Amino acid sequence: MTNKLVVNGQAIELVQGDVTNQSVDAIVNAANSRLAGGAGVDGAIHDRGGPTIMAETRRRYPDGCPTGSAVISGAGELPASYVIHAVGPIWHGGESGEAAQLTSAHRRCLELAVENDCASIAFPAISTGVYEYPVNEAAVVALGTSYEFLHEFGKPSLIRFVLFSREALESFAAAFHSIDRS
Ligand code: APR
Numbered sequence: 001m002t003n004k005l006v007v008n009g010q011a012i013e014l015v016q017g018d019v020t021n022q023s024v025d026a027i028v029n030a031a032n033s034r035l036a037g038g039a040g041v042d043g044a045i046h047d048r049g050g051p052t053i054m055a056e057t058r059r060r061y062p063d064g065c066p067t068g069s070a071v072i073s074g075a076g077e078l079p080a081s082y083v084i085h086a087v088g089p090i091w092h093g094g095e096s097g098e099a100a101q102l103t104s105a106h107r108r109c110l111e112l113a114v115e116n117d118c119a120s121i122a123f124p125a126i127s128t129g130v131y132e133y134p135v136n137e138a139a140v141v142a143l144g145t146s147y148e149f150l151h152e153f154g155k156p157s158l159i160r161f162v163l164f165s166r167e168a169l170e171s172f173a174a175a176f177h178s179i180d181r182s
Contacts, residue, residue: 003015003173003176005176005179007146007150007151008150008151009154010150010154010155010156010157010159011157012143012146012160012161012176013159013161014160014163014172014173015160015162015163016164016165016166016168016169017163017164018162019041019044019045019123019124020045020049020078021079022079022080023080024080024118024120024121024122024158025080025082025113025117025118025119025120025121026075026080026083026109026120027045027075027080027082027083027121027122027123028070028083028084028085028086028109028121028122028123028124028126029042029045029084029085029086029124030042030086030125030126030127031065031085031086031087032087033064033065033067035054035058035061035064035071036064037054039130040129040130041129045078045083048077049075049076049077049078049083050076050077051076052076053076053083056073056074057085060073064087065085065087067088067089067090067101068089068101068102068104068105068108069086069105069108070084070085070086070087070105070108070109070112071084071085071112072085072112072116082113082118084112084121086105086106086108086109088101088102088105088127088133089102089127090127090131091127091132094137098127098133099137102127102133102138102142103144103145105126105127106123106141107145107149109123110146110149110156110159113156114155119157119158120159121156121158121159121160122161122162123142123159123160123162124161124164125138125142125161125164125172126138126142128168135167135168135171135172136174136175139168139172139176140175140178142161142172142175143161143172143175143176144175144179146159
């Protein structure tokens with residue numbers, strides 16, 4: 001199974017695991033537009049990172065964050081330096097602009113990483129849990145956006161996708177294969 005792709009000298013990598021354990025410069029949260037906390041990735045980040053993360057997002061982003069965008073905060077007690085809170089779309093069947101919103105959420109995360117001098121960033125599979133985006137389709141969007149970003153900007157040095165289940169890892173690996181051959 002392919003789990004690493006080099007694009008413009010930088011790496012896109014797939015691993016199975018927990019995004020909150022990653023020792024990278026920035027990890028990405030699968031947040032909601034009120035930045036109100038929740039279950040899944042969001043719950044794990046606030047549980048393990050402690051209360052300073054929510055205190056900071058409340059202070060800096062009182063209006064939350066629109067769907068398809070992202071905002072950045074410190075990472076509290078997590079091993080990363082930053083948390084980038086991305087708001088992916090809720091899946092409504094695929095005809096409501098979901099792919100464009102998922103693309104822009106990933107792109108904004110990568111822009112924020114570069115703006116904050118992060119050389120490495122770890123993403124979960126945004127929108128594929130509570131928001132019910134089909135993981136096969138989300139994988140194509142997430143990896144395609146990362147590929148294009150590295151092609152265009154040549155940074156960050158490492159974009160890692162941390163997939164919680166074996167099934168999600170296999171979906172991403174299949175999407176990886178199609179990008180690698182294109
Ligand atoms: N590390 C990596 N992946 C994880 C983790 C974790 N610790 N926990 C869950 N996942 C996986 C899920 O299996 C799913 O594939 O991350 C993916 C995204 O799932 P969610 O966290 O449910 O995110 P999303 O679908 O974007 O829904 C966001 O859920 O928790 C609420 O506040 C959040 O309202 C927002 C919504």
